[in-house]
Amino acid sequence: MFDDIITKSKVKSPWLYHLNTGSCNGCDIELISILTPRYDVERFGIKLTGTPRQADIVVVTGPLTSQSKDRALKVLSQVPDPKVVVSLGSCPMSGNVFKGSYSIEAPLDRFVDVDVSVAGCPPKPEAIIDGIIKAIEILKDKRG
Amino acid sequence: MKFPYAGNALKDFFSKPSTERYPKVKKEAPKGYRGKISYDPEKCIACGMCIRVCSPGAITMTKGEKNDEGQLIEMKFNLNSCTFCQMCADFCPRGAIKLTTQYSMIATDKNELVVSGSFIKKIPPKPTVKTVQQSKAKTEASGSK
Amino acid sequence: MEILLGLFYVLVFPGLLFCFAIGLLLLGIDRKIVARMQKRIGPPIIQPFYDFFKLMGKERIVPNKAAKKIYIIAPVIGLISIITIALFIPIDYFKTFFNNYADLVVIVYLLTIPSLAIIIGGASSGSPFGGVGASREVVLMLGYELPLVITLLAVGMKIGRLTNTAATFSLINIVDYQIKNGPAFLQWSLIPAALAFLMVIPCEIGSTPFDIADAETEICEGTMVEYGGILFGVYKLTQGIKIFVMISLFIAMFMSGIIPAVSSSIFVNSLVSIVWHMALVIVILFIAVSLLRATTARIRIEQAFKFYWTYPTALSLLSLVLVWAGL
Numbered sequence: 044m045f046d047d048i049i050t051k052s053k054v055k056s057p058w059l060y061h062l063n064t065g066s067c068n069g070c071d072i073e074l075i076s077i078l079t080p081r082y083d084v085e086r087f088g089i090k091l092t093g094t095p096r097q098a099d100i101v102v103v104t105g106p107l108t109s110q111s112k113d114r115a116l117k118v119l120s121q122v123p124d125p126k127v128v129v130s131l132g133s134c135p136m137s138g139n140v141f142k143g144s145y146s147i148e149a150p151l152d153r154f155v156d157v158d159v160s161v162a163g164c165p166p167k168p169e170a171i172i173d174g175i176i177k178a179i180e181i182l183k184d185k186r187g
Numbered sequence: 188m189k190f191p192y193a194g195n196a197l198k199d200f201f202s203k204p205s206t207e208r209y210p211k212v213k214k215e216a217p218k219g220y221r222g223k224i225s226y227d228p229e230k231c232i233a234c235g236m237c238i239r240v241c242s243p244g245a246i247t248m249t250k251g252e253k254n255d256e257g258q259l260i261e262m263k264f265n266l267n268s269c270t271f272c273q274m275c276a277d278f279c280p281r282g283a284i285k286l287t288t289q290y291s292m293i294a295t296d297k298n299e300l301v302v303s304g305s306f307i308k309k310i311p312p313k314p315t316v317k318t319v320q321q322s323k324a325k326t327e328a329s330g331s332k
Numbered sequence: 333m334e335i336l337l338g339l340f341y342v343l344v345f346p347g348l349l350f351c352f353a354i355g356l357l358l359l360g361i362d363r364k365i366v367a368r369m370q371k372r373i374g375p376p377i378i379q380p381f382y383d384f385f386k387l388m389g390k391e392r393i394v395p396n397k398a399a400k401k402i403y404i405i406a407p408v409i410g411l412i413s414i415i416t417i418a419l420f421i422p423i424d425y426f427k428t429f430f431n432n433y434a435d436l437v438v439i440v441y442l443l444t445i446p447s448l449a450i451i452i453g454g455a456s457s458g459s460p461f462g463g464v465g466a467s468r469e470v471v472l473m474l475g476y477e478l479p480l481v482i483t484l485l486a487v488g489m490k491i492g493r494l495t496n497t498a499a500t501f502s503l504i505n506i507v508d509y510q511i512k513n514g515p516a517f518l519q520w521s522l523i524p525a526a527l528a529f530l531m532v533i534p535c536e537i538g539s540t541p542f543d544i545a546d547a548e549t550e551i552c553e554g555t556m557v558e559y560g561g562i563l564f565g566v567y568k569l570t571q572g573i574k575i576f577v578m579i580s581l582f583i584a585m586f587m588s589g590i591i592p593a594v595s596s597s598i599f600v601n602s603l604v605s606i607v608w609h610m611a612l613v614i615v616i617l618f619i620a621v622s623l624l625r626a627t628t629a630r631i632r633i634e635q636a637f638k639f640y641w642t643y644p645t646a647l648s649l650l651s652l653v654l655v656w657a658g659l
Contacts, residue, residue, distance in 0.1 A: 136297060
């Protein structure tokens with residue numbers, strides 16, 4: 044019974060950690076906009092945390108520059124299980140217009156398992172909400 | 188010590204929230220929104236214009252072998268690296284590429300986000316073999332003009 | 333019987349179980365009120381319960397660099413001490429025999445322990461952010477302890493003078509006096525002290541303009557940077573109970589005895605006073621914590637320190653001088 048409570052709580056309170064790996068700020072602004080009164084994802088219990096230790100969902104933006112690659116992977120490894128990695132925008136998925144540059148390490152899924160990808164450059168806030176709801180569904184089945 | 192928004196906060200506490208209940212109430216993207224690419228292989232002529240204007244290089248064209256029927260051409264629009272700039276649609280001479288207003292592109296596997304289509308490009312009919320006189324006469328006729 | 337009653341007090345009503353429920357509930361109400369003030373829908377009121385149980389199910393990580401025993405034990409000590417304070421605060425007619433053992437001085441001592449637990453936990457986590465957060469929390473503590481102590485002195489002195497004794501620090505005497513003679517905030521010499529106490533509440537519980545020690549945007553949650561899982565849940569719970577304790581202390585000192593005794597039986601009176609107490613707690617939460625949290629941004633550490641050593645200290649000193657002058 045206690046496990047049921049924890050499983051239910053896991054779905055009801057996913058905390059986001061926003062990891063910027065050299066993004067152009069477009070996706071970052073759109074991600075923050077889902078916390079504004081208009082979209083207000085806090086009604087799903089979503090909260091933006093400041094530290095990866097408390098995160099359930101890690102939202103990665105940016106094309107994973109060489110400078111940020113090691114740090115990003117370090118931060119991702121600091122997130123306690125169960126965790127879900129969401130890649131936001133085209134950059135972490137392929138490198139977008141920066142692909143082929145000497146300073147870009149994208150795509151992200153060369154290094155970690157990406158659970159949900161949200162396409163768009165940047166995605167609309169509604170699309171980000173869809174992506175996070177998908178991530179919550181995946182989080183439900185993951186075990187700590 | 189000033190609290191310029193205290194009055195607003197108290198007023199808003201008793202008024203309706205301005206939140207859109209998004210996943211319950213679906214929302215249409217505004218007109219002209221550049222969303223998921225739709226590709227119509229029937230109209231495409233494989234001119235390669237879209238590939239030239241695509242800045243992230245998201246469009247690839249693979250050509251099959253030529254045979255009697257024609258040439259199999261497959262176009263792949265990789266939305267993973269698309270910037271949704273609409274240049275491909277603007278430059279398409281036949282209007283085969285369109286950007287729809289579908290904004291929600293969620294995938295657990297990256298390959299779900301590839302829009303592709305293939306068609307067989309008809310090879311133009313080979314000119315029938317003409318006799319030397321005929322062709323000569325033709326060149327003379329064109330020369331006299 | 334006495335032991336059973338004591339166990340009931342410690343484990344169920346003003347103790348562990350009740351504190352668990354009311355602490356998390358008050359956090360949820362606060363979040364909901366702030367959301368509505370910002371024209372949002374906000375999370376459900378029981379959201380902190382979801383958070384707490386989710387944190388229970390998370391992987392427990394103790395960093396390599398941390399001082400492990402202190403790191404684990406600090407939040408627990410904070411929780412225990414804050415629940416102990418909850419036992420010591422009388423709720424109008426509802427009194428336990430614990431109230432006889434403790435006075436305001438003990439409560440002031442115990443109130444520093446949750447903050448100390450945050451400082452020790454942050455410093456022991458081995459992260460530079462934790463160190464920065466701990467130093468900020470120390471500065472904040474120095475800031476708000478001064479007006480808090482002067483306020484308590486003023487109240488104790490006033491009630492002591494009115495009851496023709498020396499300054500009394502027994503909360504039960506203070507509450508009894510107010511039940512007989514009306515609430516203390518009607519004594520106009522205590523109004524500045526009450527205002528000063530209201531200003532101390534948001535800093536004591538670490539809510540937004542004064543959440544400098546765990547600023548998530550500048551120093552990655554500060555003292556909480558390495559805490560995740562159930563230990564962080566315990567800190568959250570401590571924060572929730574702190575809201576209840578601080579506001580209860582305010583009500584016990586300034587606003588007791590507003591409703592008269594409804595019947596002769598102590599049980600009914602206690603029940604009515606508990607319900608009334610909860611309503612008052614939510615009203616004061618609305619004014620002192622949520623309204624401030626919804627409309628202000630975080631201030632810098634030296635601004636907070638300067639603020640606490642000027643306005644609230646001046647107000648409480650004014651109150652103390654007025655009381656001393658016999659007004």
